[in-house]
Amino acid sequence: MIRSMTAYASAETSGPTGTLSCELRTVNHRYLELSPRLPDDLRNFESVLRERIAARLSRGKVDLTVRLRSETRADALNVDGGLLNRLAQVARELEGRFPGMQVQFTELLRFPGVMQQAESDPETMQAALLQALDRALDALAATREREGAKLADLLRERLDAIERIVADVRGWMPQIREGLRARLESRLADLKQPVEPGRLEQELVLQVTRVDVDEELDRLTTHIAEARRVLGLKEPVGRRLDFLMQEFNREANTLGSKSIDARSTNAAVELKVLIEQMREQVQNIE
Structure with missing residues (x-):
């Protein structure tokens, strides 16, 4: 929950x-x-x-x-009658020494011990x-x-958007690799010196390895599945989701650094925007 x-x-x-x-x-x-x-x-x-x-x-x-x-309430207060009697006796004994002495009723009530409030x-x-x-x-x-349910819905919407972006990038990769081959062939064709046999394939393999993002896409897919699983747990999941956001961000950064195509570059940027939105929401989850 x-x-x-x-x-x-x-x-x-x-x-x-x-x-x-x-x-x-x-x-x-x-x-x-x-x-x-x-x-x-x-x-x-x-x-x-x-x-x-x-x-x-x-x-x-x-x-x-x-x-x-x-x-x-009145019945919740007790008056110490014995103490009042003693105070009256003292007043009579002092009356001759202090003629005209007057004591207000409220002052008597404030005398320590006269009013006793029932202790709870x-x-x-x-x-x-x-x-x-x-x-x-x-x-x-x-x-x-109630607020958590709203946050969960927002997170699931963004996970769906991330999943669509991952699927788009997977679909673009064959075209990106083919475009890489075409550019490499064009560059080699411009060379005046003859190219060694197999040089094109060696360079292509090297370049494809540098821009290959299959591993990053696979990890993003795994993180999406894990985030959805965590959202269904009954225990507090804020810390788990916070850690997952770090993993999401790491893969998005790597995807952007390997990009050689405007489409995948834009996809990496959009991923980072969605992940940051999720991270902000996760900060409010227990």
């Missing part, structure tokens, strides 16, 4: 801990690189999140943003966080697969 490395997805879940939201943004990268942004009270779960993402993604630069919106269970928090992350990862995978 071809998957793109460029995608966005988000998900959220609500529970006793509040509302948790996870956002995932991914772009192409040679390896898997995760950049998490978590609230301070969720930092302890970073390693768990990293493991979960690494189990689902193999390549790409991943930006993870987690937000927590606490839904504070770490296991409950982790379960909620992973639930939101898994939903975001599912949505991300679906998006990456």
